Amino acid sequence: MIIKQLSVFLENKSGRLNEVSQLLGDAGINLSALSVADTSEFGILRLIVSEPDKAYQVLKAADFSVKLTDVVCLNSPNVPGALAKALNILSSEEVFIEYLYAFSMDKQSANIVLKPDDIQKCIQVLQKHQLELVKASDLYKI
Amino acid sequence: MIWNEKIECASRDEMKALQSERLIDTVQRIYHNIPSYRKKMQEVGLVPGDIKSIDDLSKLPFTTKQDLRDNYPFGMFTVPMSEIVRVHASSGTTGKPTVVGYTRKDLNTWAEVVTRTLCMAGVHRNDMVQIAYGYGLFTGGLGMHYGCENLGASVIPISGGNTQKQLQLMQDFGTSVIACTPSYSLFLAEAMEEAGIKKEDLNLRVGIFGAEPWTEEMRREIESKLGLKAIDIYGLSEVIGPGVSCECEHQRGMHINEDHFVPEIIHPETLEPMPDGEVGELVFTTVTKEGIPIIRYRTRDLTRLIYEPCACGRTLVRMEKCKGRSDDMLIIRGVNVFPSQIESVLLDMSETEPHYLLIVEREGNLDSLKLMVEVQEQFFSDEVKQLEVLRKKITHNIQSTLGISVNVKLVEPKTIERTAGKAKRVIDNRKL
Ligand SMILES: [Zn+2]
Numbered sequence: 001m002i003i004k005q006l007s008v009f010l011e012n013k014s015g016r017l018n019e020v021s022q023l024l025g026d027a028g029i030n031l032s033a034l035s036v037a038d039t040s041e042f043g044i045l046r047l048i049v050s051e052p053d054k055a056y057q058v059l060k061a062a063d064f065s066v067k068l069t070d071v072v073c074l075n076s077p078n079v080p081g082a083l084a085k086a087l088n089i090l091s092s093e094e095v096f097i098e099y100l101y102a103f104s105m106d107k108q109s110a111n112i113v114l115k116p117d118d119i120q121k122c123i124q125v126l127q128k129h130q131l132e133l134v135k136a137s138d139l140y141k142i
Numbered sequence: 143m144i145w146n147e148k149i150e151c152a153s154r155d156e157m158k159a160l161q162s163e164r165l166i167d168t169v170q171r172i173y174h175n176i177p178s179y180r181k182k183m184q185e186v187g188l189v190p191g192d193i194k195s196i197d198d199l200s201k202l203p204f205t206t207k208q209d210l211r212d213n214y215p216f217g218m219f220t221v222p223m224s225e226i227v228r229v230h231a232s233s234g235t236t237g238k239p240t241v242v243g244y245t246r247k248d249l250n251t252w253a254e255v256v257t258r259t260l261c262m263a264g265v266h267r268n269d270m271v272q273i274a275y276g277y278g279l280f281t282g283g284l285g286m287h288y289g290c291e292n293l294g295a296s297v298i299p300i301s302g303g304n305t306q307k308q309l310q311l312m313q314d315f316g317t318s319v320i321a322c323t324p325s326y327s328l329f330l331a332e333a334m335e336e337a338g339i340k341k342e343d344l345n346l347r348v349g350i351f352g353a354e355p356w357t358e359e360m361r362r363e364i365e366s367k368l369g370l371k372a373i374d375i376y377g378l379s380e381v382i383g384p385g386v387s388c389e390c391e392h393q394r395g396m397h398i399n400e401d402h403f404v405p406e407i408i409h410p411e412t413l414e415p416m417p418d419g420e421v422g423e424l425v426f427t428t429v430t431k432e433g434i435p436i437i438r439y440r441t442r443d444l445t446r447l448i449y450e451p452c453a454c455g456r457t458l459v460r461m462e463k464c465k466g467r468s469d470d471m472l473i474i475r476g477v478n479v480f481p482s483q484i485e486s487v488l489l490d491m492s493e494t495e496p497h498y499l500l501i502v503e504r505e506g507n508l509d510s511l512k513l514m515v516e517v518q519e520q521f522f523s524d525e526v527k528q529l530e531v532l533r534k535k536i537t538h539n540i541q542s543t544l545g546i547s548v549n550v551k552l553v554e555p556k557t558i559e560r561t562a563g564k565a566k567r568v569i570d571n572r573k574l
Contacts, residue, residue, distance in 0.1 A: 007524035009517045011554050037526045041533075042517075042552050044524055063556040065522040098525055115524075 003136045004052035008045040009065035027058045035101035050140045073134040074112045093125040145261040150456045162195040164429035169193045175220040204438045210240040231279045232379045243433035255399040256289020259388030263373040267294035274322035276302040281383030305333045316345040323476045324356035328507030331367035341369035353476040381426045395460030402430045410468035421446045423468045442469045474509045481567040487539045492520040499558045504572045511548045516555045
């Protein structure tokens with residue numbers, strides 16, 4: 001259930017994002033999801049890729065500051081209020097979310113990547129409430 | 143006016159005789175009172191009797207800032223603490239500050255040399271002197287203060303900062319002499335402009351500027367903006383503080399009070415004395431100080447000595463404006479900064495060797511310090527919040543270590559140029 005997300009430190013200057021995707025593309029690594037968190041000075045690029053460990057080595061070899069972070073991915077029905085419901089459950093069970101981002105695969109559902117403070121507890125809570133978690137192997141394949 | 147004509151206009155032979163007599167006495171005192179000096183002399187097989195005149199000065203071992211740190215706080219004082227009436231300390235170095243102590247006689251000497259320098263600058267007893275150097279552990283404020291009082295000028299002991307108050311008193315009290323760092327004088331000029339105060343509204347006549355390097359270009363700018371004569375003064379706490387040397391009205395090099403502080407110029411690497419008139423590292427030996435006499439202190443300032451007589455009538459040797467440093471020390475807003483200090487702050491925050499680049503700029507008229515730090519894996523968190531915390535922590539730690547503000551920018555690894563594997567640490571864009 002745990003997904004390895006790749007986090008890359010980027011200065012806010014043009015062309016760096018291209019460089020990352022080029023490097024991964026050349027290594028035959030596919031991107032499943034991507035999100036950028038930034039300030040005026042720097043940003044953190046977060047990626048879900050087909051081969052996280054290989055991607056880590058590729059970017060590290062190219063002198064990027066890169067890290068593998070454990071996250072979970074929730075598959076949520078594409079209906080109003082679904083995300084709010086899941087988040088309410090987590091917060092009432094005292095699981096805190098440091099950040100999240102979502103991407104839609106089809107019209108029926110959305111994938112929501114969550115970085116909780118306590119990943120084991122987060123998984124337990126979601127399972128207890130029958131919320132659907134995406135398997136790592138499925139996600140890497142997208 | 144020449145304050146002490148007998149000394150300041152003495153012939154070279156008279157000066158050398160005086161220096162010789164005083165050096166012999168100083169060497170006796172340090173040999174018998176300071177174990178670290180005695181040990182150094184013994185290591186090169188010297189006894190006090192070997193020093194017969196000032197020409198023997200170059201036989202003596204050097205003293206560095208590190209010696210003062212190693213003997214922190216009072217290990218190099220030659221007299222019992224009961225004889226010490228004041229201590230000063232300089233900050234801006236890693237770990238321990240360097241501490242200096244003054245006896246009653248030392249304070250009198252200090253006042254005397256500062257008074258001489260004020261006269262060189264053209265200050266007289268009718269002047270109203272605003273001292274905008276910091277008062278406190280730093281020698282600038284109090285050093286100037288007692289010299290001015292000794293001269294009989296009126297002192298405004300306002301200390302550093304508080305620009306609005308500075309301007310107000312300059313107007314209300316009719317300040318005729320300002321003493322501060324050269325960069326602060328330009329800052330004052332800017333503040334005047336903003337406040338709509340013209341130089342004609344003020345009574346400024348002379349500015350005594352020191353504690354940081356400045357250029358002839360800055361001098362012209364200061365003189366035209368403030369309507370005064372800008373005089374360069376030099377000093378360092380290890381020798382005494384301000385008043386080691388100062389320009390006269392001809393502004394052609396700073397006359398050294400060499401009856402107290404004997405200068406030499408050495409090659410910074412071979413450490414051999416340089417031929418007369420050549421540029422090298424300035425070294426001082428104090429020959430009258432009691433609290434903390436210092437033998438062949440390496441200032442790290444690069445300059446040359448001018449022995450030709452000066453148009454002002456003084457025969458005191460002159461030193462040119464300093465041309466740089468023989469180490470990597472930077473002087474930023476009057477504060478001594480070593481890149482190694484930044485390095486140790488960063489090292490304290492992580493396990494591995496940090497990569498950083500210091501960029502010093504003069505924005506407007508104030509020095510600014512920018513620090514680029516490579517976000518290596520040990521620093522990298524995948525949360526923006528954590529990186530912001532990191533940036534703030536670096537900023538804070540450096541500020542509290544150096545005492546000056548710094549603008550920290552996090553950059554990607556290998557962004558900072560490396561030459562032969564070693565990173566370039568400092569870019570000084572101030573063009574001094
Ligand atoms: Zn002169």
